[in-house]
Amino acid sequence: MIEEIRIKDVGVIEESSLELSGGLNVLTGETGAGKTMILTALSMILGGKADASRVRVGSEKASAEAVVGVSTASRAWRRAEEAGAVDESEEGEEPREEELILARTMGAGGRSRAFLSGRTVPAGVLADVGGSLVAVHGQAEQLRLKSPAAQRRALDRFGGERLAELKERYREAFSRWLRARDEYERISSTSRERREEARQLQEALEEIDALELQPGEDESLKAESMRLENLEGLRSAGALASAALAGSEDAADAPNAVELVETARRALEAESDPALEALAERLATVTADLNDVAVEIAAFVTDLDVEGPGRLDEIQERRAAINALLRKHAPSVDEVLAWADEQRPRLEEIGQDDETLERLERERDEALAEAERLADELSEIRREAGRTLAERVSEELTALAMPSAELSVSVEPREDLDRHGRDEVALLLTPHAGAPAQPLGRGASGGELSRLMLAIEVVLAAADPVPTFVFDEVDAGVGGKAAVEIGRRLAMLARHVQVIVVTHLPQVAAFAETHVRILKGESEGVTSSDVTPLGDEERVTELARMLAGHETSDAARAHAQELLEDARSFAS
Missing domain, CATH: 3.40.50.300 (P-loop containing nucleotide triphosphate hydrolases)
Incomplete structure (x- = not known):
């Protein structure tokens, strides 16, 4: 306030x-x-x-x-x-x-x-x-209450809880109808594009699945390809390392790491000294490690001979196929696999369009039927509330010196629904007998309009x-x-x-x-x-002035006091 x-x-x-x-x-x-x-x-x-x-x-x-x-x-x-x-x-x-x-x-x-x-x-x-x-x-x-929207809101509030509850149920049905309708139209309007999208997704996923990609495969093939392209260098390095560690048939008299370390170990063991014995044990471990490395190098060189040029051709062909796929979808195999995982649900969703459209059509029609039924009930309750509102306001107008004036509430249905129903609500005033009903604000003087609004309020x-x-x-x-x-x-x-x-x-x-x-x-x-x-006494003086034109009249003051007492009696 x-x-x-x-x-x-x-x-x-x-x-x-x-x-x-x-x-x-x-x-x-x-x-x-x-x-x-x-x-x-x-x-x-x-x-x-x-x-x-x-x-x-x-x-x-x-x-x-x-x-x-x-x-x-x-x-x-x-x-x-x-x-x-x-x-x-x-x-x-x-x-x-x-x-x-x-x-x-x-x-x-x-x-x-x-x-x-x-x-x-x-x-x-x-x-x-x-x-x-x-x-x-x-x-x-x-x-x-000049606007139709304000008049509808006032009537709906006057209608009380029954109308409010029905209006809430209507809005729920109306919202369901809107959602189903909009989703149905969205899918229907893009059905051709969605079918083409599904075809492209299907081809892409089939191509990916056909290659049976493994995570990180592009990097591992690249590394293997580089190794096979350098076979001679790898063989030479392997042979040299193997001879240095364990010797070779071509240089049987040449010293090698295993023999040298073993000679050192035996020399230390020959002396009975605890410190040298501990070191000899450590050299024994080194000898074993050197032998293991030598064996692994020999296996590596042998594998190179087994793989040979045929394996390199195989790898290059595989890499070419993978690179063609990467150019279409993503920079790496891992990203291609992730993209495929993301697109599979999308393909499944599009593939269910027909079923989805049938479901949405059913939901749309059911929600619309429910909304129309509730809108009809809403219209009837609004008419009932309008009749009651009009009767009460008309009674008030009679008491406010407008005995021939009548308020009527028009509730007319539209063809289309909106979130409030289908009704156009209008408050109409008939200012006197024989006059046409007109919207609020027309056909009434300023005083009549104020009294009308007082009655309504x-x-x-x-x-x-x-x-x-x-x-x-x-x-x-x-x-x-x-x-x-x-x-x-x-x-x-x-x-x-x-x-x-x-x-x-x-x-x-x-x-x-x-x-x-x-x-x-x-x-x-x-x-x-x-x-x-x-204050109280000043009010008597002011009311007396309003009654008689001057505040000193005893009769006017007595009348003013009487008006105040009657008003207080009404208030209590």
Whole structure:
């Protein structure tokens, strides 16, 4: 709710601060005192058009600011978070009450600036935040329920839990239908491309499988190929190493490592010395190792002779086939094998397209049938709720001095479904007998429109609340008993939400929880207004002025006191 409004240099208001309560707040004052300027300031704060002509004469700029209490779980707070005006709430954090400060300045030259909790923002952000916090009723362009979408939402909330539960079931069916339909269309529209993809994948995988690749095979074949291309060098190195280690038939008298180490070992063993014996044992181990290496070298050379040129041809042919595959798919055998593993599920998926399409078609048709059935039920419940809403609002209009006016709720089906059903919802007003039903905002005066919206808001208050309602001209053209009924209904609405009313009627003002008087004065030839909250005695004086034109009349004061007592009796 709005906790405080601060205004500076707006029209006739030089500087004022207005504290508001959570119930019914009434603004009164003589014609021209500046009540309209408060609504002008509020319109600025809520992102409305900023008119430079509203800047007070002699001032460089006008400013208006509102301190608004909101829940951190509200749409307004989330929008403020998106705008960077407040810190974002932590996930899972419990909702709490916080303050938002909405402000606007208007320069005499026509430039305006908007602020949200101290941060400069576009005026549209203020309008977005304010639109979820305050509903202003007084002119057709200010109607909270002007759009068909807003009227449908209001009717759905009025329909209660039964409608809400059915709507949730409908949305689930509608979402299932959308998913199945979109997936069916996606697969159907790409069936030719998918078949070609499957053919190419099948050929590629068959080619890979036919080669029976082994992990790392390209590198091992490369190494073997290099070895076979250097056979003579390998044989020569092997022979030389083998002769040096263990000797050869061609050089039987030449010394070799095994014989030399063995000679050394025997020389050490010949002496009976523990240290030399230990070294001799180590030389025995060396001899065994040298023999083993010599044997392995001989085997290596023998294998070279067995493999020969035939094996090299074999390897080169295999490498050529593998390289052709690598050029198509990946730089290495390991990557080719990984790619193949990734593509096999894809091939299987595409291969099941026919089955998938049959399943999706079945799911799509079943979900659509369910959504259409629920949409029909939704339409019927909306019609029932619409009839009840229309009856209650029409009853309220009778009490508000519009006895011939009737509200009707039109629920007409469209051909296509959307996430809300298939209904076009419209609230229509018949202002008097014989007149055609027209959309809200047409065919009604400003006062009639305000009373119509008051009647609607009173009926919707518990089901579709907005934190703050502002009514202007709600009492235009009425008086007497009808004025009392307007006051009562404003008080009824204020039990659920904050209500701010600009009124000329004492019967309405008597129901206020907070009564503010706008008083016009003049200083040095410049008109100014002062905003003053009234206490009990001051309220009697103000109501007497509104009743009789002057506050000193005993009869007027007695009548004013009676109005206050009757209003308090209603409130209790």
